[in-house]
Amino acid sequence: MGVEPGRLQFSWISSAESTKFVDVVTKVTEAVKTLGPNQRFVKKEAKVA
Amino acid sequence: MVNYSDKIREISKRLLKDCKVDMIIGFRKGSVPMMNEPHFARTAEDVDELVWDSNCGINLANYLTDRKEKIGVAAKGCDSRNIVTHILENKIKREQLTIIGVPCKGMIDKRKIAGLVEGEVLEVTEDEEQINVKSSGGKKSFKKTEVLQENCAVCIHRNPVVYDEMVAEPVPEQTDVDRYEDVRKIEEMDPEQRWAYFDDLFKECIRCYACRNACPLCYCPTCFVDEAKPQWVGKSQDPIDIRTFHFLRAYHCAGRCTDCGACQRACPVGINMRMLTKKLEKDCKDLYNWEAGLTLDSRPPLDFYRPDDPEDFIK
């Protein structure tokens, strides 16, 4: 629908794989960083006068 | 398709007389042209009101959910597939049903016709291949194939997949149609274009939920849009709320939707929300080689695990 594919990520890490966890967190963060702030699907707060 | 009405009445009378069923669900003429309405016939007099023509686009599987009585139901290709889905999801038992199969050559698009004639549509009649429209601006005739509903034009399952009686010989299935041309076009867009496309698609939505109510799959006792704690989606016409509603509704139909077109037909502002359900339908076909409602013998892909399920999206 126009949300960049990189914003939603899936992975599979065993509870013993702490290094993979660190690895994936870093990669996901990098990927989202390059996409920039999310503009899509964000619900703007209603303006209360 | 013209002589179907008589045959349906004949079968219905017999079924009611033999006490095979408590009622027949079919169609009767609506109060305005091209708007046949569902009809629940319990007596022989009710049965005389039953009709079948090219305006029976409503999906009758919608009226079977959690019914307790024995029911005879007229079913075209898509209805029968939704009945199969209903049976698989334990919303009705096969034993309760007597399915009157109706081979279908497509339903006509009332909006398209209203747009092609001048003035108000007063009367619509049809013969085998021709639709004759009388409007306040004059008379016009169309070839039926030119005024079909979009989903019917690309339908490849016109004949019922389950039935106990048939009103006529099966019609030939369409083989030379490109079902997903429009979906591919959207797949080729970049996120920017896609966002704009759906913005435009849904800009008229008034959140009336007619699409949800017309859909035989949308039978949840409490729909997610009506939940308040937590509230998943706002109730306003905010563009993001509209998108969230359509997006999640489409996802609930993944692997279940038969592209019967009831949602689009019911929409008062003419939104083609089938673009979302069709994409998921295509994905199910591509990923799991699955088309909803074709058989009672296998479980849908989303409630059954197979070791070779695709998992390329998981890192």
Added chain:
Amino acid sequence: MTDFEPKIVAFLCNWCSYGAADLAGVSRMEYPPNIRVIRIPCTGRMSPKFALGALRQGADGVWVSG
């Protein structure tokens, strides 16, 4: 754009990735502070609603991990 720090909502399975996160913690490993962890009892608890809900409330990314 270099100083943009994204907010990423991480839905982690109690038994898998949440365990891995725990192990990473007790092992004093270092990882980006951009994730906000939500523990779910199993990845099967995940729903499209959650992903959309996160985006609606301003998350820059959603990460689901089993």
